[in-house]
Amino acid sequence: MIEISNLVKHFGPRIALSGVNLSVETGEFVTLVGPNGAGKTTLLRILATLTRPTSGTVRLAGLDPARSGDSVRRRIGFLSHRTLLYEDLTAEQNLRFYARMYDLDQASPRIQNLLEWVGLAGRRYDLVGKLSRGMQQRLAVARAVLHRPRVLLLDEPYTGLDPQAARALTDLLTEPSNMKGSEAAPSNMKGSEAAPPSTKGSIDEGRTILMTTHNLERGLQVGRRVVVLVHGHIVYDERRDAIDPAMFSETYRTLTA
């Protein structure tokens, strides 16, 4: 689904990525961990067509983002610690606006389902600026999957969330109905416990997920494969099943030292 070859990105004299090679299969949930400034966000922004690479090639579902930007963007859902939501619009107005931007048919039932799915149906007429950070992030998840993207790019989506909101977000990301476009009503997220590690990792049925985080525990909890990026290089790439969580912190420290 995602093929990255010799990807290089310079910001003036600063090198953000220097020759990244990465392949992500359809349905995989890959967590990309690394210290601040490792190039994680830059990599995701290039995949999301928000940043142009200096050199190298990127293919998403076989498409080149530089040449087929619109087709790639239709296949991408992007979620970051910034919600990309308008605080001066209501929750429903935000989703309706993005539905128009993605030219969605039958937007109303889709929006209704998503608001129920993220537990915000009762707050649909509230301005986003009046919602709590956790609620805003849940609404951001609804925005990210509104157009049923095949690929989800998650850039530090847990930043700023309290433990309860973080658990709710984990449930959303590992909720199988997510993959079906959230037509099915999910379990109540607010009171749910943390999802079991890796077993539901791919939130599957075809959706591919690449998530950046500097939280190792979280990365191991939700991902099926862990990639470590340091100074613009991939220095570690392993399946979650083959990783001993107790040892991984030490491994990570060594890699990032």
Add this chain to the structure above:
Amino acid sequence: MNFLRTVWAIVGKDVAAELHTREMINAMLVFSVLVLLVFSFALDLRGAAARAAAPGVLWATVAFAGTLGLGRSLARERQTGCIDGLLLAPVERSAILLGKALGNLAFIAVVEGVLLPLLSALFGVPLLRPAMLLVTVLGTVGYAVVGTLLAAIAINTRAQEVMLPILLIPLAIPALIAAVRATGVLADGGALADVGGWIRLLVVYDLVIVAVSMLTFGFVVEE
């Protein structure tokens, strides 16, 4: 997605957001009315002198009030990363620019709708005429479009509030001069035919600015 539907979706979103808060339009209106009153009291002009000063006062006020609105409009997009949300959508970059510019144009037009009668009353000049409407629209279109483009550049700079007027005013000078001259002729009782040259200059300026802005917006907003 249909180009025009994208444009109207963005205009509708900006208008809806503004209707919830009225932050931007209130700031622009209060600022422009205060500037007009200050000019009126400070200059205390009558007759020919008032007619000579009114066009400059009008367009200087529009330019500065417009800058306030343009800065706020793009700052709203940056606030929670919404500009990324727009750029992630499978729509043409130029449609995003036009949508934002039309929204800004609408807000500046509201300010002009208040300014024109107030200026006519305070300075005693006959500006409430159809020909003045044409000059106002043409003088504002290019300003709003290039202002939106430059505001998109300015939001990525450290001194964004200062940067926008520094970038915008020099580029808007041709339109401002033409608009001031045409307004001056109309304030003196001239007809539309008397300002044909200035109108043509405004039309050419608007066409060039809109074309260049649409072509360059994608490069401006992508990293």
